[in-house]
Amino acid sequence: MLTLEHPPFLTDLLTDAQLAEVIACFYDAVYVDEQLSPLFEGVPRRQQEQRLAGFIRMTRGRSNPFDGDFLRSAHARLALTPALFARRTQRMTEAITACGHGPEVVSCWRRYDALWWRYIRGQ
Numbered sequence: 001m002l003t004l005e006h007p008p009f010l011t012d013l014l015t016d017a018q019l020a021e022v023i024a025c026f027y028d029a030v031y032v033d034e035q036l037s038p039l040f041e042g043v044p045r046r047q048q049e050q051r052l053a054g055f056i057r058m059t060r061g062r063s064n065p066f067d068g069d070f071l072r073s074a075h076a077r078l079a080l081t082p083a084l085f086a087r088r089t090q091r092m093t094e095a096i097t098a099c100g101h102g103p104e105v106v107s108c109w110r111r112y113d114a115l116w117w118r119y120i121r122g123q
């Protein structure tokens with residue numbers, strides 16, 4: 001049974017193929033987004049898709065998926081702001097919905113990304 005203490009993880013709600021599909025749809029939008037695309041200049045699109053999907057699968061089942069310096073250093077050169085993060089969240093929500101998934105997946109993904117934001121900001 002799912003409880004608040006043990007909320008579903010993204011990989012409980014999506015198969016690997018569905019996860020890959022949402023991420024592809026998400027980067028379709030990100031790589032042409034006027035605010036987000038400049039940050040991905042020079043970052044190979046397919047590699048980026050695989051890294052995000054691989055990271056999410058790797059953190060399956062962890063209550064706090066973010067630790068160590070690995071992801072902090074991956075984002076250190078970027079001037080991330082709350083507005084950019086909100087923009088990314090909007091694009092991700094649109095991608096999840098466009099792939100036919102409902103509010104449970106949206107809120108699960110938002111919870112995951114909110115943990116990432118706290119981790120990146122060292123909170």
Ligand code: HEM
Nearest residue numbers: 039040043051052055074075078080084085088113116117
């Ligand atoms: C506004 C928010 C974000 C922006 C603009 C952003 C941008 C980027 C960029 C440009 C890279 C490529 C870095 C490089 O290759 O030099 C990257 C890598 C990555 N990002 Fe983000 N990111 C954001 C949020 C997130 C979130 C919420 C996650 C969730 C886990 C995430 C996971 C990753 C992963 C796994 C990599 C690959 C790291 C590696 O293997 O080197 N990012 N991101």
